[in-house]
Amino acid sequence: MDTTTLALIELGAVFFGLGVLGRLAARIGMSPIPFYLIGGLCFGNGGFIQLGDISAFSHVASEIGVVLLLLLLGLEYTANELITGLRRSRMAGLIDVALNATPGAAVGLILGLGPVGAFVLAGVTYISSSGIVAKVLADLGRLGNRETPVVLSILVFEDLAMAVYLPVLTAILAGVSLLGGLEAVAISLGLVTVVLVLVLRFGRYISVVLDSPDRETLLLKLLGAALLVAGISSALQVSAAVGAFLLGIAISGSTAHNAVRVLEPLRDLFAAIFFVFFGLNTDPTAIPPVLGWAVLLAVLTSLTKFLTGWIAAAQHRIAVMGRARAGAALIARGEFSIVIAGLAVTSGHVDSRLAAIASAYVMITAVLGPIAARVVEPVMRGVAARLPGGATKRRIPGDEPDLL
DSSP: OHHHHHHHHHHHHHHHHHHHHHHHHHHHOSSSHHHHHHHHTTTTTTSSSSSOOHHHHHHHHHHHHHHHHHHHHHHTHHHHOOOOOHHHHHHHHHHHHHHHHHHHHHHHHHOOOHHHHHHHHHHHOOOOOOHHHHHHHHHOTTSSSEEEEEEEEHHHHHHHHHHHHHHHHHHHHTTTHHHHHHHHHHHHHHHHHHHHHHHHHHHHHHHHHOOOHHHHHHHHHHHHHHHHHHHHHHHHHSSSHHHHHHHHHHHHHHHHHHHHHHHHHHHHHHHHHHHHHHTTTSGGGGGHHHHHHHHHHHHHHHHHHHHHHHHHHTTTOOOOOHHHHHHHHEEEEEEEHHHHHHHHHHHHHHHHOOHHHHHHHHHHHHHHHHHHHHHHHHHHHHHHSSTHHHHHOOOOOOOSSSOO
């Protein structure tokens, strides 16, 4: 059997398998990310069957998946929303960094992953999954809740933090000097600032250039622009992901709405390939030795994320039940954590154990997060019922209808 035929068969099997896994995840109300990672682990190095003829395609497709993930994330925000979110969440955002990056960095140093590995693991444990959080809030009907703007503002702060973190990480993995790293940060901050200013003043023109009444033309323009901007950003050592994110911010109005509609299926396809590709490059036999550390990190950072949401909601005078919902909503990690770990692993400059820890950690938190968001209210009511006076005499502040 020739190489092309075998590659087509393998790709067909992978795509069909992804569809089955996605369907299974939807049936049980979970994010498909853990299922995609498990699928990759089963068919990669050390798995049941090793797929070898699609590695080149999978690598390029996974890079496109990262670009599309960040492009659509940027499409969710306008420049004004980003600035407003940054202003209202700056204190909570700094608390978020301190509480959730520290455990990852500490475990990285304890395991002997070195400063670079610790820096990578700090990013993995810090960033919540915007996609999972948004889906959970929508599924549970909480988009109109008082605490939801607080949750979203924290996610905005995290996304902007990635605009600084990713260029630094890219520079470190490339082995540049301290001066080179500072230069990458300066370029990134300057680019973010320039883009926000340009979007505020001339954003409508970018949308006009990219807009088209024809779906095919719109798709080609958007995809071409995203890949161009991502490539140029990468050449400037700013990170392709950040470039795609900034382009998404620049697109607004009806163009952004139409862009989301035409790009979502493509995003889902290439993002799924990205998660599978990460799993394919992770040796499943490396997970058991570090599983205990992954579980410890998952439990510890679930508590710190919960505390982050609680403190942020309390700063906005949200009542107790809303604080609990805000904290539980932030627990899930997902796409960004794998993007960070993927950049590190493919560079070859970090210990191979990092991929195993990141895979196990994301799988645990991506499952635990939605579950915690669903059960937090019953748990809080149960706690209130056990307090002196019982449920009939004592109500949880924030449980009143006008506050939901």
